Amino acid sequence: MNNQIDITNDEKLLSKLLESDPDLTIEDALENEMVINMGPQHPATHGVLRLVLRLDGETVVKCVPELGYLHRGYEKMAENMNYYDYIPHTDRLDYTANLCNNVAYVLAVEKLAGIEVPERATYIRMIINELGRIMGHLVAVGTFALDVGAVTAFMWTFREREFIQNIFDKLIGARFTTSYTRLGGVSADAKDDSLSMIKEFLEKFVYAFDEFERLLNTNRIFVERLDGTGILPKEDAIALGITGPNLRGSGVEYDIRRAKPYMFYDRMDFKVPVYHECDSLARYFVRVDEIKESVKILYQCLEQIKPGPVLANDPKNVLPHKQEIYTKMEELIYDFMLVNFGINPPVGDTYFSVENPKGELGFYFVSNGEGHPWKLKIRSPSFCNIQALPLMVKGQMISDVVAIIGSIDPVMGEADK
Amino acid sequence: MEFRELVTTKTKEKFGSDVVDITNFRDDLSIEIKPERLLSFCKFLKEDSELDFAMCVDVTAIDWAKRKNRFTTVYHIYSLTNNFNLRIKSTIEDAKNPEIDSVTSVWKSADWYERETWDMYGIKFKNHPDLRRMYMPETFEYYPLRKDFPVMGIPGSLPLPKKEED
Numbered sequence: 001m002n003n004q005i006d007i008t009n010d011e012k013l014l015s016k017l018l019e020s021d022p023d024l025t026i027e028d029a030l031e032n033e034m035v036i037n038m039g040p041q042h043p044a045t046h047g048v049l050r051l052v053l054r055l056d057g058e059t060v061v062k063c064v065p066e067l068g069y070l071h072r073g074y075e076k077m078a079e080n081m082n083y084y085d086y087i088p089h090t091d092r093l094d095y096t097a098n099l100c101n102n103v104a105y106v107l108a109v110e111k112l113a114g115i116e117v118p119e120r121a122t123y124i125r126m127i128i129n130e131l132g133r134i135m136g137h138l139v140a141v142g143t144f145a146l147d148v149g150a151v152t153a154f155m156w157t158f159r160e161r162e163f164i165q166n167i168f169d170k171l172i173g174a175r176f177t178t179s180y181t182r183l184g185g186v187s188a189d190a191k192d193d194s195l196s197m198i199k200e201f202l203e204k205f206v207y208a209f210d211e212f213e214r215l216l217n218t219n220r221i222f223v224e225r226l227d228g229t230g231i232l233p234k235e236d237a238i239a240l241g242i243t244g245p246n247l248r249g250s251g252v253e254y255d256i257r258r259a260k261p262y263m264f265y266d267r268m269d270f271k272v273p274v275y276h277e278c279d280s281l282a283r284y285f286v287r288v289d290e291i292k293e294s295v296k297i298l299y300q301c302l303e304q305i306k307p308g309p310v311l312a313n314d315p316k317n318v319l320p321h322k323q324e325i326y327t328k329m330e331e332l333i334y335d336f337m338l339v340n341f342g343i344n345p346p347v348g349d350t351y352f353s354v355e356n357p358k359g360e361l362g363f364y365f366v367s368n369g370e371g372h373p374w375k376l377k378i379r380s381p382s383f384c385n386i387q388a389l390p391l392m393v394k395g396q397m398i399s400d401v402v403a404i405i406g407s408i409d410p411v412m413g414e415a416d417k
Numbered sequence: 418m419e420f421r422e423l424v425t426t427k428t429k430e431k432f433g434s435d436v437v438d439i440t441n442f443r444d445d446l447s448i449e450i451k452p453e454r455l456l457s458f459c460k461f462l463k464e465d466s467e468l469d470f471a472m473c474v475d476v477t478a479i480d481w482a483k484r485k486n487r488f489t490t491v492y493h494i495y496s497l498t499n500n501f502n503l504r505i506k507s508t509i510e511d512a513k514n515p516e517i518d519s520v521t522s523v524w525k526s527a528d529w530y531e532r533e534t535w536d537m538y539g540i541k542f543k544n545h546p547d548l549r550r551m552y553m554p555e556t557f558e559y560y561p562l563r564k565d566f567p568v569m570g571i572p573g574s575l576p577l578p579k580k581e582e583d
Contacts, residue, residue, distance in 0.1 A: 068552030080568050238471050241526030259500050348442040351493055366479055379475040387529045
């Protein structure tokens, strides 16, 4: 028995269909290109990224990313608040590694205003920066594995991430929205117990991460699915302004920590992992190796850190401690001036960029000598990295699009600003 | 010779009278060039084998609000081989209908950066392949990062979806 009705042969049914819908055309479905809309509300697009895909069967012919679903106007807001007020907003840029943003922002302002930072504060900043990098990369590789179907790996990375957040809870007092750094230092000194907590975490983490690696690297489905997908050739990566692990996965050795050392990265002994395969798997391996290098840097920081002040003594630019404000007249005046009028950096413009988990995060300030910036431009790595997506998914299967997005690891909070 | 000096001497040699200003604030080398020569200057920076500025890091603009030449476009470029960041600026004279050449033909990455600048400042990039708004909807009439746009926004400028009647 053949229950299926061939629609093109049944003229009665066809005429009825055309009556109800005059625009209906019936052609061979396999012969036609189809446009589908992926996102913005899609669990695998890591936020609210919208892709309009043109498909030929299952192959992607063209891809157009649409951004702006999380646009909050952070650059506009920066023009209307003083330099201190903006620190909490940097948490919300790349929310998987918010401490890295905090550090990047204050370093950029310090370059503009010329503030010197005490040594201990810089070490603390490096420690939180590297912990933030581990956090960001754990989310990246975890969700990447989830995107291609490895749910266990996702759980394991988030378990480790949870431990790091416990450290932040102890060190900073907040797990997620940290806002820990201040111009000229950090808001509170790192106590010995939180530093030893980091040490304890690292000892356990090395084994846990090794376990995680063995789980994924020996997983044939994971490796063979990613091997050779989402090719981003070296020349295109440079031309498109890709930075971070995505660039290093394409065989370019460019890490700002090494190229233009900021803080004390010139004192650290670490490698810059580079892979030349240019595919999704290479980008995954770069992230995994970077986590291990971060652990190395953390051990060195914990060894080198010495007691000392954590906030610069620079009354014109740095907020004094609360205790001093309540007991000393001069500090009270400085506090009043800073809170009401902000720091007044010299007239000029500076650009400062750091190596964030996602790539090069840069802040471009234009100051006209007032308490708030005349202009702030955030050079967000995710925004630039998504630009390579159309190139990477072209000619790939539709099921691989999700994996390729995961391998670029965009965070829309940062891309949309 | 230090690379910083090499850039400035080569620029002066080739573009002598078209260079408006060269500053070195906080060790950031910044070269301001006349907008007519911007494209050829960018091409020169990229294609010169010694300079080799292969990467465009960022494109943005500054709205000076009350100045006569209201808009300045800013380009941050980077040379991988020389490990050097350079800033190029170009001030547009027309404040009503700001227009400048697009540098997408030199650096592919400028595509989205220029779209963002068009979206935020309303600066038209000539010969841009796909100049659509980046973040705001296409029907949005204002340019949010201009100084005359209020921080609180303009009521009614972004229509909300109609509520379905029960």
